[in-house]
Amino acid sequence: MGKGLVSRTEDYSQWYNEIVIKAGLADYSAVKGCMVIKPYGYAIWERMQRALDDMFKETGHSNAYFPLLIPKSFFSKEASHVEGFAKECAVVTHYRLKNSPDGIVVDETAKLEEELIIRPTSETIIWNTYKGWIQSYRDLPLLINQWANVVRWEMRTRLFLRTTEFLWQEGHTAHATAQEAIEETIRMMDVYAEFAEKWMSMPVMKGVKSANERFAGAVETYCIESLMQDGKALQSGTSHFLGQNFAKAFDVKFLNKEGKSDFVWATSWGVSTRLMGALVMTHSDDEGLVLPPMLAPHQVVIVPIYREEEQHQKINEVVSKLKKEFQTENIRSLYDDSDNRSPGWKFAEHELKGVPVRLAIGPKDLEKGTVEVYRRDLKKKEFVSIDGITAYVKNLLNEIQQNMYDKALAFRNEKMVKVDDYSTFKDILEKNGGFLLAHWDGTSETEEKIKEETKATIRCIPLNNEKEEGKCIYSGKPSQQRVIFAKAY
């Protein structure tokens, strides 16, 4: 069983890679750092996209599409943005190839006057466009999202977690007031948190980033942070209040109701295929993927067990009726009736692929009017009467969705501990990982020192944080609140 996955305790990192590959989520590609998202992985991503897209639209946003290529000079326009994004990126310098005795070569006569950068993020090209779209307060707010691919040249890559090209959505909104923009920033962080908790069964901490970890060009970065099973944090979504930085860089002004001209206020927010990595690492076990029912391409797999064709036919009849019932109840089911694999092989396969519920039906079940029901999350088996099985399964799927969340939350809470001295801090970080709630003096210097010495960063200053007098674990200077430190992906 389990297709010989390495266990989590043996080698967490290898366990992760093996699941991603063997469960058919993704594959390496011929291009360094770029991945192929395989059909099974893409089907999960599509469900994520659909749910998020619905939430964006419910909150008033529309989708649009902006160019992949950005003129190099655009990156110089926002001072801090250039530092963060214009460095490791793919640069297009030519627009033609030609034949030569050595094969196909770049045509040196087809050199671009200005190099084009494959978007690492689209603030610059979008704000350059918004300049033409915004004249007065009547044009605001402008609430736009884009689903796109982006490229950030990465030296060390991991499937889903850090790839040179990845898929994401990026919202870019324009507002008449700072207040409105801040509300939007928080609203979208809340949307991300709701998506993570409801759809992915993944608990998150909401908070704001320290200056060091802030998005290049933002005034404030809000985020959701989740905790993986190895005790490392994973930033799962960010929402930025950009102030008037990009409006100033691209000269985007509007006439307000009083007829006065002012720069526009901005936000941007995004989640990416990184969430796929978070999903795997939050729930999966040594047998393979464990998928929350709301995102599982197949929520139920049905495996027939028989020796004679007559039995097979009878099972087919039962399943045919069952599948119709499932469809009526919007339960996504798969009948794995392929005849070139054994039931045992199929069990292991669907276990690896994390199908939430498995039903097995054999001749004895037909006699007794039962079905063998296996739930992936608890790896528990039971026999259930086939009468009312649809309602049973529907309820079970909800239970699994909730149970996965509860389990992940219990794990996260257990690993979220208050620490008051630096030696304990280092000790827990080393042995246990987790979210360490510690006092910090608020300076970038201290944060950098702690990062150098322990690799831990401030994941966020939790929202609605309890105020508490204390001393910075590193400098001993006074602090009014605890922040979350963790090693992170």
Next chain:
Amino acid sequence: MGKGLVSRTEDYSQWYNEIVIKAGLADYSAVKGCMVIKPYGYAIWERMQRALDDMFKETGHSNAYFPLLIPKSFFSKEASHVEGFAKECAVVTHYRLKNSPDGIVVDETAKLEEELIIRPTSETIIWNTYKGWIQSYRDLPLLINQWANVVRWEMRTRLFLRTTEFLWQEGHTAHATAQEAIEETIRMMDVYAEFAEKWMSMPVMKGVKSANERFAGAVETYCIESLMQDGKALQSGTSHFLGQNFAKAFDVKFLNKEGKSDFVWATSWGVSTRLMGALVMTHSDDEGLVLPPMLAPHQVVIVPIYREEEQHQKINEVVSKLKKEFQTENIRSLYDDSDNRSPGWKFAEHELKGVPVRLAIGPKDLEKGTVEVYRRDLKKKEFVSIDGITAYVKNLLNEIQQNMYDKALAFRNEKMVKVDDYSTFKDILEKNGGFLLAHWDGTSETEEKIKEETKATIRCIPLNNEKEEGKCIYSGKPSQQRVIFAKAY
């Protein structure tokens, strides 16, 4: 009214550009040849995507995602493919920028060993990947589609019709036999034709391309061709039978049921945002867009007309009830209740944007229990009792969808004429355009001569073509069937 669009007869090309811009479908961008798809245009594209995606899934396909960047050497592997695609394309040569006294410059130390090409189409990278996925007949057929952006460096661009970057879907399937692959090729052409006719109300001719117009690397290219209002053809979708060309180029073999090794058979097929251009040019008029209800973001717009707030409140109540009824019937409606625009302005705006049905409700309507109903396709107004208006509108939307198809079909049929001599051919082409059904001797030389002299190309050899003895209009040589000539976008 009409926001001062140039008329079609005055300047068809400018009329098209103005509609695209003024109706909010797309905008020019800062990058030469690249466009911005605006929210209203993108909402139409999303509906196209959803409908096509559902059809692909119904025919057994799954989505996946392959890298944007392709190693240069891949293009040399399939001999004819390289000629067609490796020429005008965006070449990534470096992966880092750096600061210099002159601003941001390309870091020459970060030069790629092998240049990467932004995909102009993905056959090469996908078949390189399939090599690892296909071992035996059990792995076949492999039925995968990808929604993606592609880049083809174009010198002359037109919004939607020909842009350097565009959005599309590309299906790439692998089969055990030639027969199966050919069936798949035709199936997907049929899916495209069904989509065009049912969803876009756009009649198409199905056929195969001549050798000159065939996809680079294909054995046979099937296509759907539609006719625009200026008498020019627009290729609206292609489906290619690739034989074993890519399997041989990338060494993709499989073990068949008899245990013998053979190369895999392939297809690829695609439609793009070009369809947006086809949609505009098939139906729109001098007042603006005309959208088929099935693709319209808003199928119905409701405009209130009032002088006093009391009237306004009463209208609001009626509309509130109406909108609920519409929602129950899956009619997408918009209540344009903004108070800073006059009803006249709103009428012109929604006319320009092609909303299929407009309802206007004023104080007199409230008294009489009526609604003013305006249908965009025929520009006809009538008063309808508000009782049963939902059923009336639902029926009207179906009627509009059908009427738009019928009208476009009548236009296309009128412009599809048999021509038997070259001088008439040139004459009709010049004065009238259209699909010219003419005999052709089957040679590339003749096709090229005709193209040189008239700019007309063979759009397709129609499927299920009537056999008929005749003489080539150009060479006088014998021919067994007529083919479709036209000037094309």
